[in-house]
Amino acid sequence: MQTTTLYDQDFYAWTQRQIELLQARQWEQVDIANLIEEIESLGRQERQELCNRLGVLLGHLLKWRYQPEAQTKSWAATIREQRERIQEHLAENPSLKPYLPEAINKSYRYGLNLVDKETPLNPNQLPQSCPFSEAEIFEEPVNWQP
Numbered sequence: 384m385q386t387t388t389l390y391d392q393d394f395y396a397w398t399q400r401q402i403e404l405l406q407a408r409q410w411e412q413v414d415i416a417n418l419i420e421e422i423e424s425l426g427r428q429e430r431q432e433l434c435n436r437l438g439v440l441l442g443h444l445l446k447w448r449y450q451p452e453a454q455t456k457s458w459a460a461t462i463r464e465q466r467e468r469i470q471e472h473l474a475e476n477p478s479l480k481p482y483l484p485e486a487i488n489k490s491y492r493y494g495l496n497l498v499d500k501e502t503p504l505n506p507n508q509l510p511q512s513c514p515f516s517e518a519e520i521f522e523e524p525v526n527w528q529p
Contacts, residue, residue, distance in 0.1 A: 390417045429476050433469065433486050437520075438493025440465035444515060445498050447525060453502070459527035466521055487513055487520065 390397040397414070404413045443461045447454055473480055491513040495506040515523075 388414070388417075390414060429472075429479060430482060430486070433472055433476075433479055433482070434490045434493065436465050436469050436472065437486055437490035438497065440469065440520065441487070441491055441494030441513065441515070442497030442501070443494075444520065445494055445509060446502055446504075448514075449498075449504055449509060450502055454527060456527045456529070459525045462525045470521070483517070487515075487517070 388397075389400060397417070401413060401418060404410075440462060443458050443465070447458055447462065473483070479486075494513075495509060495511075498504050498509065499506045
């Protein structure tokens with residue numbers, strides 16, 4: 384029979400208890416196994432945040448490049464916003480910078496999915512690997528003209 388713990392019953396209360404134990408340096412009472420799991424999860428969330436933002440950015444860059452007749456102010460604003468947020472995220476988590484090339488490759492398929500969902504373009508007719516350099520992803524101007 385499995386024992387139900389505070390971690391299973393009330394996650395917030397568990398976090399507060401772990402804080403108390405750590406501050407009191409009561410190491411032997413800290414729920415090490417679950418604490419390790421939660422810290423690992425936090426790291427994965429930071430990587431996933433980067434990939435999610437890159438997917439949106441890459442999708443909009445694809446729309447911008449391959450559907451120029453449909454460019455909108457909203458697309459340009461989304462590109463600028465995602466660039467800024469990614470740069471902020473990398474500044475707050477500088478150890479993610481070496482992961483950036485892998486994240487771009489992984490996130491490109493999210494961008495293709497966005498194009499498929501939001502445009503008449505066929506994602507199978509677009510490049511199947513990211514056609515943008517890092518400079519194009521983060522620095523190429525997007526000037527919307529009505």
